[in-house]
Amino acid sequence: MSFLKKLAPFYSLTLFYISVSIVLRIILLFHPITQSSFSFIDTLSIFSIGLISDILVFILASGFLWLYLIFISNSKYLKPYGYIHFGILIALLLYIFSGKSILTEYGGALPEIGLAFVGIKTFLFGLLLFLPTKRDKIRYWLFAFVMFLYVVLILQNAISEYFFWNEFGVKYNFIAVNYLVYTNEVIGNIMESYPVVPIFGTLFIVAGTITFFIIKKSKIYIEKIPSVFEKIQLSVVYFSLFGLALWAVPKLATAENSPNVFTNELQANGIYRFYLAFMNSELDYFKFYKTVPKQEAYALLNNQIHNLKPFSSTRTIHSDSVEIHKNVVLITIESYSADFMKMYGNEQNITPFLDSLATKSLLFTNLYASGNRTVRGLEAVTLCLPPTAGESVVKREDNKNKFTTGSVFHQKGYQVKYLYGGDAFFDNMEDFFSGNGYDIVDKKTFAPEEITFSNVWGVCDEDMVNKAIQTMNAEAQTGKPFFNHWMTVSNHRPFTYPNGKIDIPGDAKSREGGVKYTDYALNKFFTKAQKQPWFKNTVFVIISDHCASSAGKTELPVDKYHIPAMIYAPGFVEPKHYTQLMSQIDIMPTLFGLLNFNYQSKFFGQDVMKPNYKPRALIATYQDLGLLKDNVLTIISPKQQVKQFALELKPKEGVASDCQIYYNQKPLATLRKELVTETIAYYQTASDILKRKGYNK
Template sequence: MNLYRKLAPFYNLALFYFVISSILRVVLFFHPITQSSFSFIESIKIFGLGLISDLFVFVIASLFLWLYLIFVSNSKYNKPWGYLILGAFIALFLYIVSGKSILDEYGGALPRIVLIFIGIKTIIFALLLFLPKHRDKIRFWLFAFVIFLYVLLILQNGLSEYFFWNEFGVKYNFIAVNYLIYTNEVIGNIMESYPVIPIFSALFLVTGGFTYFILKNSTAFITTIPSFTEKIKISVVYIGLFLVSLVAIPTLALTENSKNLFVNELQSNGLYKFYLAFQNSDLDYFKFYKTIPDDKAFAVLKQQLPTISGENTTRKIESDSAENHKNVVLITIESYSADFMKMYGNDQNITPFLDSLAQKSLQFTNLYATGNRTVRGLEAVTLCIPPTAGESVVKREDNKNKFSTGAIFKQKGYQVKFMYGGDAFFDNMRDFYSGNGYEIVDKSSFPPEEITFSNVWGVCDEDMYHKAIKVMNKESKENKPFFNHIMTVSNHRPFTYPNNKIDIPGDVKSRDGGVKYTDYSLKKFFSMASKQPWFKNTVFVIVADHCASSAGKTELPMDKYRIPAFVYSPGIKPEKYTQLMSQIDLMPTVFGLLHFSYESKFFGQDVLKTDYKPRAFIATYQDLGLIKDNILTILSPKQQVKQFELELNPKKGVAPEYQIYYYEKPLKQERTDLVNETVSFYQTASYLLKNKKYQK
């Protein structure tokens, strides 16, 4: 019984963690974004297996609590051990201060973090050594701080999981790992999107309250410090549970195998999901996915790209007309779903300018984004390659000197720039674009007088467009055509923008407002551009980078990848292209409109050519999909393959070419030809990147 009381810090914190995680599951279970109903068995899985998984995850997370408590003792302060230990702490502190420690080889903030930790440990140890009369009181407050920290982290994780679900409709994934890297932008985004001060004030108050009650029932460990024998018994129990947990957690994760994605997500433990995302940020296609022999993969690819030969995608693109070296302005719009626009069924009139411009443009009504992050959209229009597993090429180390749209324009004598209203360091955009021959114009290029409004993501779109007009006016005087790729920022949480521009105030932080302000800014841009001498000799390409949300009942919900895209130029006839196509096809099609002849490595194709075979690619960082013949084929890690028949779920009042909603019904009989074709696309793309054969 005495030993049981000594374990109170563990089981009281465990009980608290179970209560918070259960409440979180209930909240997410009924959250509006959880677009699903659940059977009794599914509910048992979510709450039953989910709770068991939480138990084992808590055991792993208690490692630091165990290490802290197991070293609580009075004997270590006896002479001479106390002075020897203090001397060792001081020596270690001085070693790190010297700047020549092994930590300095890693650079960054690591040496400073360790220095602060060792410094605090040294001071606390010295206080406990030299103030024996106050030792119990100091130890109590240290113990209280450790409990407070655990309670805070449990509550903070619960809040973080809720907000992440609110944004993406899933537990932690690869995006959460990325967000840890770009803390400045992400923390800034949180600060501007949510009432942070009230939330954190309440969080600290609630943490203090729960800490008080847990502390009240958990002090037995430090008021009567366990003997060495008791610590051995506690350690045997803990280490045993720890080892069982290492096996149990991944085993339980295997039961997350429902066809309903929401069941798997709600059953899972967020902390373990984060760990998996961190471990699997770099996914080797050939290790995790279904493969076929490389020669067969390229043979299947040749059926789609008939003029290639060997294990590459190199082929000649020949035009039968004279090349037209018009200026090209590519605008990728942040988080812009097709269903924001009137023609796709939206009745809120939040895109009046683009609705009107679309009618004057070459519209691509059935185009799909390759992914659900900006870097995927940028990769698609820049490299024109399917979205390979893991991180986008934009963010990989090997991201330079690739065969790109910019490289083609440079071959044709164009000036090539990437323009971004924020810091191009974010998402590795600066490294990627500068490494592929683009000049960078980003927030650092703006003098203070050119910035009228900015938030954590950068200057507002109006400011970016004013800057773009200035740059293009200067470029037009240099007797060389220009290609400028502009990435917008305003349609991004926190959705703040200048007031008194549209009928939705900029401080309301509304997504509809972000969409409408984006549309308003584009109207201002075209109004300014139309007055410039270069306007009539310019092709404007407008496309979203990805949809506003990626959450859905299935791994790859079709409507969450459908994006608007159109090409406008005074010399291009307005019409609709209604065939299925991918984001990677957009720029090769623009090259076709300009009658460019060039040697291509692109997987993307000119969809206006008679030999184009309609298909589209959609993917997350690990699920790789191909849409073709009204079937969605998905490749997943562990060599898994799924196929779904796509059945249109029509929306009343929307023309057939703008219908975006589909039921995804498991295919009863495998279409092996489509499986092989999907594998061939993704395997060959991965092969070329891995073997550095997609260089310019």
């Protein structure tokens, strides 16, 4: 077989991908949304650099094709190797089917996906092993399916790029990544917005026809399977091109620097843009959202947060009293909704300890989470910053050397640590916290004998209790005050924890069990802490990272952002209810106020105990940014969209007036413009300050 014929599957698909990309660029060039004129140089750049980018990106994307083709052989079905291979596949299938695999421990749809994948692999291998006379025909149809899949994905990507351009006038960005997060909502929107059946029906017919001709050109690969030496030759060529592509694709992306934005967008490869959006996790506020003049935005911000320095969130916080350097323990509880607690109307008795602790604490009954992911909660209590568009700052590349709650404690001579029962590598926590001066205590620091129970997320909360007490005892010995931020893990799917601790078995894998076990573990923590000499000199802040669920009938269902929060310090903080509307970003500045800290602040969060505080809450998804104020929810979204909802209380019988959390959200026919501009001001200034690195220490 000649060398070119060995490459037939690769170059056939590459030529097809390039052809589709050129046609797509021409269509987008003349699309009504592309309101720009292009010079000859612009046009040349769009198609020449675009062509090179497409070739290189497809080389990277064809890695799966190489992996499939390189393992096609007849020798693996020879005795006894074929039977050994088949036995291993069956053992793996039974392992997953047993319900005791690592996939089952994680939960969700992963066990079903794993079972389906290994099941299909086992079935196909068995067919090829036990039906040698049919092997060529089976292999042909498998080859045809792989080629068809590539053709469908190439066409599907082109269609998706077209519709995305039709919607936003750009190649893929973080909104496209966001679409993968909210799959149900997005699929529902597509089903309602576009003629899906005709589109996909046509897609499969066209893909099938194209696949027929591609197979005709490239089936020689499976008719005359390359020898081992030929496969090595093929692999050397492929990996050389793969390495070149890895180096060159980012270089070509830097050439997207034309003053004509449409030139840059049309020149870009959509798949690589999607990858960049996924990795960088940012969404350019100034490109997609409503804005007001910069001076006006900062004037509005200064009206909400007084005495700011020009074009910043910086101001001096001064107390009339002596600073109090008590130890501080901040506990953020995983996925903990307000409606889990008795005072908010829950009748299941799943939070008996925290229900009791709330009566002895300064309880914030009207506090809202910034977002619906853990990283948003960590961002809110660490940076005290509005949830800007895209991914949380925690997961961005520019996430270090920021002005944080930890940096304020550092200034005051505190030891600063982040405690997490799992691997802090997850969700970029280790990178973020260590990059901002926190020492990390996570699962990697546990000795084997310190772990009594763990699942895929980490050690159980009881094990973290023991580690936290041990850590705090050691810190207390130094004579310096400590600030420890502990993030719990047990109230998370798969909701497994040690049996025999609460009246809901750990292997029941129920949300209620996860909540109650975390409550049980927190009770153990405080029981042990009360016996330590440092307890009386410590302030405890307990708050959720986000609610258990954020799904609702509107973009931002208000009741799904209402979280419990309290500050507990017997003899120091008076037990009472604080009922004013506030945001998750306010909890730590309020604590600093209680400690009479003097410092220069960059926080958007405020001390809600101050008389000049104006009640509001900032809540968001990845792209819908909201402001709660005056019983109105204002939402700004990409494409300069604005919505407003009047909040109408749905009172629950037997629940105190300050603990009501359910609302009807009715669209406002006439927008309240002052709330729209205030919403824009918060998010525009936060985005601007981050962009200019004005939030760095």
